[in-house]
Amino acid sequence: MKKNKKNINREFMSNPALNIFRFIVITCALSFSSHILISYFEGQIQFNFRPPVRKTNISETSFVSSVWCKLDPHDNSHKTCTFSNLCWVPSEEQFIFLLGEESILHGVADWRDLSILELSSVAGHNRFFLKIAVVGLPISEQSPLFHHTIIKENEWVYFLWRFKPDNIMHIVHDDLIPLYYAYEELCAGKVQDCVEKYKLIFVDDVNNDFAFDLYQMFSRKSPESGYSEDEKLLFLKDNWKSYNNTTICFAHASIGLPRVTSWFQYGFGKPQGAIEGSSISTSVIKRFTKFLLKQMEISVPDKVGAHSYENNHLPQRALYISRSVNRRILNEMDVISTTKDIYSLFKKDKSHLQVDYFNPAPNSSSSGLKEMLTVITQQSLPKLVFGMHSAALTVAAVVCLGMTAEDTDLSFLELFPLGINPVAVSPLKALFNVIMPQNSNHIFYEDWVNVNASNSVLPRVDSDPLVGGGDLCLELDLSSVLPAVECCHNKDYLCRMFQNTIVDTNSSFPKKLMSLFSQQKKYKAQGVQNQGPSHYRAFRWFFPASVSNIQCLWNITKDESHLVLSWNSPINIHMHSHHYAVAVTLEYLNYSKETTMSERMGQERIVPEVSVDLFLKVQNTSTTVTVPEQFINNSGHIIQALTWIQCVVSLKHMKVSKHTSSLDAFHKCSVKL
Incomplete structure (x- = not known):
């Protein structure tokens, strides 16, 4: 046994190529092991390999x-x-x-x-x-x-x-x-x-x-x-x-x-404001929000946006979005307290409003969005989202809209500093104006603008001029409402936009709250109606299919002659108000001795001796067409009917009505006299 081992060792020694291979393998193994050990003592094992390029x-x-x-x-x-x-x-x-x-x-x-x-x-x-x-x-x-x-x-x-x-x-x-x-x-x-x-x-x-x-x-x-x-x-x-x-x-x-x-443009080449004809839809927002929640591993309770608060015996919730640096509301607690008081006035059972306070600044995630979504989904969905105009308020409104069921009302109240025009600066207001026709009467928006100069406080003079700092703002009259401006460093805009505000909780602000809560109350009193996103999408995209299986039945006698047309209704018009537009061209064809064989075979169009066009509006899937007397005087001739049938559907969404039509269905039939 020992002799065999010595022979094997001699073979390895006498084979330089094999020794080199062994050396390479051992060196690579040691290098890999040392890399793992070094990475381990640095705190974590990391594999920094990437596919060869x-x-x-x-x-x-x-x-x-x-x-x-x-x-x-x-x-x-x-x-x-x-x-x-x-x-x-x-x-x-x-x-x-x-x-x-x-x-x-x-x-x-x-x-x-x-x-x-x-x-x-x-x-x-x-x-x-x-x-x-x-x-x-x-x-x-x-x-x-x-x-x-x-x-x-x-x-x-x-x-x-x-x-x-x-x-x-x-x-x-x-x-x-x-x-x-x-x-x-x-x-x-x-x-x-x-x-x-x-x-x-x-x-x-x-x-x-x-x-x-x-x-x-x-x-x-x-x-x-x-x-x-x-x-x-x-x-x-x-x-x-x-x-x-x-x-x-x-x-x-x-x-x-x-x-x-x-849905919003920032004033490049034209004054900022809503994008005309924006195609953003609640459907996209809902799918996007669902994706965010899944990626963040945030579970949404079944009660969020699915049932009324009354059925769940839960207090209604509101979400207040705060700011930390500028454009702050200086009397936040008064604003929250007033909101609760006005809400109580509209509740017969004197139930209270739970207001959750959220500031996006001090959060573990860099954007604060995950914490915001956690607050929103921790209980039933907020029925009111409010606060000073801000990026966080707009995003909170977007995700709340994305989680709101079609039968659940949702309100937004956006506050603005002195001299600001919400139409010109608010992506939230612009979004509401786009989605409001899609969601009808269960989404509400109000804006509040400070009109009292004494309730406005400019940022500190030593603040960055891009956020309203410097001496320049002290020289301007900021009480006049500024129209939409182009981007980006308009001093009149910057001085107005970053003012801090004391909200008037005695007069104008309560009126806005009462308007919102009144709209919610009216919505509940009317009951849930099929006027939400699904109805809007049907209103926008629906058109009827074509009719099918058109049949002709001729009845030619000495006393009367008529044609009975029948067809199958389109497959997608159930429960829709509709009628049929029927166009019939009756042609009297004379096959004389001079008629060529190609004409008789239908390869060429025979010019009719007599032609009559009829247009009918029909409610059912059949109609009778009377054949004129001059068509049936001569035997051996042919009467031909060219028929086009179109289904016309009447749709209504909110106060807008429209008619949409199917493609024409064509049929040709004839009878020999």
Whole structure:
């Protein structure tokens, strides 16, 4: 046995290649073990491996760039696009499109379309254009790119340029709702599939941690990070800035956010205000809110938005949103107390109103949204959301709207400083005006504006001028209402918007509360009506199907001649008021000896000797058409009936009525005399 062991050792010693292999294996194992130990004593084991990427010289590249774009439904100057092999040159901070014979350019007419692609949902600002250049292949030796190394990144990425990533309203309105809508389209409604597919990459350079927790919910976790929830998001300019003489090519990249979900514009090129004709719907808001709750692992009790408070024997809730720095309400406790008192006046049983207080500033998550959602869902859904105009108030209203059932009333009361016009500055008021026709009489909004200059307190003089600081505001008359202004540093606007306010709880503010509670009371007295989002969607999208199975029955006698038409009603008009528009053309055809064979075979149109057009409005699925006497005098001739039937449905939503029609159903029949 010992002899055999010695022979084996001699074989290893006499085989240098085998010894080298053993040395490499042992070295790698020791290196891997030491890496784990070092990482462990640093606090956590981390596996920093990533899939190998292919590195080649750009002059030897075998692939080309391609792009597929589609027009935004709301803005025909804006496109969202998906690229194959969109490349980034870090040293130039420039994207390039490698144009070759096999490049596909779908949805772009020429270079002008590529040059105006935008990376944001915010319209009218020249900051968000995709900085891209077209580079023809093969690359010339004189090109500065000729000696570049190409690194091919095979992940699916989504490039995003954030407008104001330090403001929760802008994050939700400008970025997250549009991104959610884009994911619905890209992954056919399965948003989670897109979350697990796309890695978000920020093209902007505002590198702070505010609301990273929200963006991470829309970005794929990397295997090399161990799928950590704390994984840092990527910034395009920072992540690859040290790559000299290198071009990074992303095999799959999407850019552009849809504008179809936007409802407010910020004054770029025109005064700020609501977006005319906005297509945002409560349906999108509800799906977005449901997604947020699921991603944050916040459970929603069954009673939230599902039943009336009276049935659950729960106190009605209100949510008050506070501010910490500027544009504060200086008598918050008086405002809350007055709200409770006015509510009690409208309750016969003298039940009280529970007001929950929320300030988004001192929270564990950077944006405070998770804490806000936790407060909202901890009991029954608030029936009233109120506070000073703010980003947090708008977002609270959006998520409450997203959780509100169709049979549950919800009210918003938004307060404003002296001299402010709510129509010009409030995304919340703009949203209400869009969704109000969709939700009819169970969503309410009121605004309160301070009109007493003595109840207005300017920010400290040493505050930043962008938030109303400095001496300039002291010289202005702020009591006049300011019309809508263009962005961004209008002194009249800034001095008004950031004033602190003492709310008049003796007169004007109670009147607004009474108006809101009166509307709620009237809604409950009327009872739940089918006028919510489902009814609105049916009103907006419904049109009848075509009639089918048209039948003809001729009855030709000496005394009378008529045609009986019958058909099947459309499959989707049940419970809808409707009638049928019937058009009949009766033709008297003479097949004389001169009639050609092709005419008799129906290959050519025979000109009728007599033609009569009849138009009928019919309530049922059959009607009788009287045949004129001149059609039945000569035997051997043919009477032909060309029939078109259309179903017309009458719809009504709130005070708006409309008629919508089906496509014409055509039928031809004839009888020989």
